[in-house]
Amino acid sequence: MNYINLSNNKFYGELSWNWSAYRNLTALKISNNNLSGRIPIGLGDVSHLQELHLFSNRLTENIPRSLGKLTLLLVLKLDNNYLSGNITLEIGQMSRLLNLSLSANNLSGSIPEQIGDCTQLLELNLSQNALNESIPSQIGNLHSLATLDLSQNMLESKMPPELGDLKSIEKMNLSHNRISGSIPKTFDHCLSLISVDISYNQLEGPLPNITAFQKAPFDALRNNTGLCGSVAGLKACSLSTQKKNSRRTGKRIILVIVLPILAALFLLIIAVGIFILTRSHTKHVENKPQELIGNLFTIWSFDGKLVYENIIDAIENFDPKYCIGVGGFGSVFRAELPNDQVVAVKKLHTTDSGSLSKSKDFANEIRALTNIRHRNIVKLYGFCSHTQHTFLVYEFLEGGSLMQLLSNDETASMFDWIKRVNMVKDVAKALSYMHQDCLPSIVHRDISSKNILLDSEYQAHISDFGAARFLRPDSSNWTSFAGTYGYAAPELAYTMEVNEKCDVYSFGVLVLEVIMGKHPGDFLMAILSASSSAHGILLKDILDSRIQSLTKQIEEQLMLVAKLTLLCADPNPQLRPTMKQVSVHLLKKRPSLASMFPVITIAELMALDLSDF
Structure with missing residues (x-):
């Protein structure tokens, strides 16, 4: 036997510890089940294994060091479990790895330097753990790496300049950590970078002079100490940025005076806003319940929330002159919004949009789809389900079909x-x-x-x-x-x-x-x-x-x-x-x-x- 795939079932219990009889096995996939207990040490004896998928189970305790013996392994996916402890140092022995995903576990400690020995890696995902200390400079050795996700950890210190050596990097997510300092100038050479997210850190200084940063949405840069640049929402870089250290004391004094005042004003605005929204919500619920559901919706965009009326105004209530294509599911319109953002609006050919049950099912599915993110899938920003029409809002791609x-x-x-x-x-x-x-x-x-x-x-x-x-x-x-x-x-x-x-x-x-x-x-x-x-x-x-x-x-x-x-x-x-x-x-x-x-x-x-x- 050289291939086992038992994924997407409801198996429970623990994995067998006797794997010595399966030395010729090349693929073991038991993901998306309810398996518990430890990862068997004996899996390290399956010497021909190339793919190991155990993600989305309830596996616990450490990643066994014996997995380091799987020198032919190409894909290791252990994400979405309850694994704890440190990432084993033996990970570096898997020098042929193409995909390593350990996200959504309880892993702690530092990212091992040995991970830099996996020089053929294309995707590395260690997000949603409790990893700390600094990002190892050895990650810069992964010259084939296309996707790096270290988000939602407790990583700190500065970004290593070696990250700029990732010549094939396309997507990088370092958000929700404690990374500080400025972004290294070496990032100016990461011309292959398409998507970057460094939000919710302690970064400061100017953005690198490459498209991925200069055209990044504000949500990918927000909540940092002092980033500056031409992106909408960031302050512009100036001479004061370069002289920040010499003026830090004065700024602290100003902050001590201004912040309490701003905080009081902020609380007052929130209180007034809640009062107005409560009154407005009560009025709409009593008089126009369907209009509230249908005419307001949220899409994820560069500027946050956009309302239904902005879309309708931009395409003049689906005027045919804005139509750029017709397909089996509906007609597509090009909408230029007041903030100069261009989106594609797909008006669906619905036959029973008035059915509340179908509308709920549709809404639940589309809400889930808005969470799907892949660099080769058109981003779905949001939707509107209305008694008169139903439409989806996508990113607009200028290259056409x-x-x-x-x-x-x-x-x-x-x-x-x-x-x-x-x-x-x-x-x-x-x-x-x-x-x-x-x-x-x-x-x-x-x-x-x-x-x-x-x-x-x-x-x-x-x-x-x-x-x-x-x-x-x-x-x-x-x-x-x-x-x-x-x-x-x-x-x-x-x-x-x-x-x-x-x-x-x-x-x-x-x-x-x-x-x-x-x-x-x-x-x-x-x-x-x-x-x-x-x-x-x-x-x-x-x-x-x-x-x-x-x-x-x-x-x-x-x-x-x-x-x-x-x-x-x-x-x-x-x-x-x-x-x-x-x-x-x-x-x-x-x-x-x-x-x-x-x-x-x-x-x-x-x-x-x-x-x-």
Whole structure:
């Protein structure tokens, strides 16, 4: 036996301590159950283990040192348990780790320096623990790291300048700690950084001169000692900032005088505000209960709360001139708000919006979806459910949809192979997150080129996320299918059961469209047919001819992408890989097969095993 997956059940009790008989096991996944007790020391003897998923259980006590013997381990996910004690120093022996997640436990002590020996790490999440002392400078050795989350701990002292050596970092969250001092100038070199959150610390001084900081929302910077910069909500940096130390004494005297006065005024304002809101709430509840529910809502944005009227005014009550697209779930409008923020407003095609029970179910689902955060999923800021209309509010992406890009020869020619391969990886990571990391898992059910949006740097984001539905164990059937023709899995012709494998098939069609530069149409069925002349077609002959330059590295990656595409689009859903498997394969370094690229046919590519790559 080399693979065990018992996740998402209701198993309870303790894990077995006898693992010596499973030395050939490569994956052990028992996440999202009710398992208790300690992590067995014997797991360290499963020497071939590559993935260990024990997250979302009730496991307690220390992380066993014996896990350090798992030198082939790629993924270690122990988050959302009750683990305590220090992070074992032996963690550094797992030098092949790609993903380490220990978040939402009761771990304490310092972050071990040895974690810097895991130089292949792509994701490191130690958030929501009680870790203290300073951030070890050795984290700067993780040059492949894309995501770093150390939020909600008790880390202190200054940021190590070595964090600026993280050349591949895309997302960094250091919020809710006790980090002090200024942000190191080395961060000016973190050009790959997309998202940063340093709120609720004791930081001061100017922001680094890179986009991630300069365009960060105020909520990601708030509640620090003295940060300054051009972000709305921060004070502007000036000469007084540079002379802060020499004027600190004077400022203290002023604060001693001013703060009590401000505190008294603040309490007075709160008292008056509560009185007014109480009167207003009582009046609305008595006279217009539906209007209160429907006309006011909250979205998470750069400026906090926005009211329903601002949205309606911005698009003049859904005037068609603001409409930028129409899909199966509704029409999308571009709204420029009074604070100059641009958002996308999706007005849903509702058939029974007046039903209170359905409205409650909808509201509960969408509220949960607003908590979903992934760099490759369009952010859902909020919603409004009203008797006249129901709409969702998303972030606006200026690059438009993949469908629009590919349909224009000029924009398609600029969308080179490097960008296209990266886009495929982005979508795979997002779908893997939806299927594997969300609890309960989420099925999109309408993956298509019109629902892949791009930002100014061609990074892909899955849209229509608010139209997805939580996949519950007792409810996987849909009364109607609202997907896009040409992307729907073939089994939906005889069953209405929509699951993750339907998304996998749609992903396969989407990637083939990216490779060919157009929707594959009947060509997909032809190449998947057992007896087809299409099998003799060379892979290089189906590539989008609007892009000419091909390097050896790109040829190798295109072969892997094409192979995965054919697996994903298999007519038999049982033979399709999971999106997690696809994402992992896309990230692994493999022996080069570029020499085969000019002559390999579709049939030969289909015959290759993934282990050949």
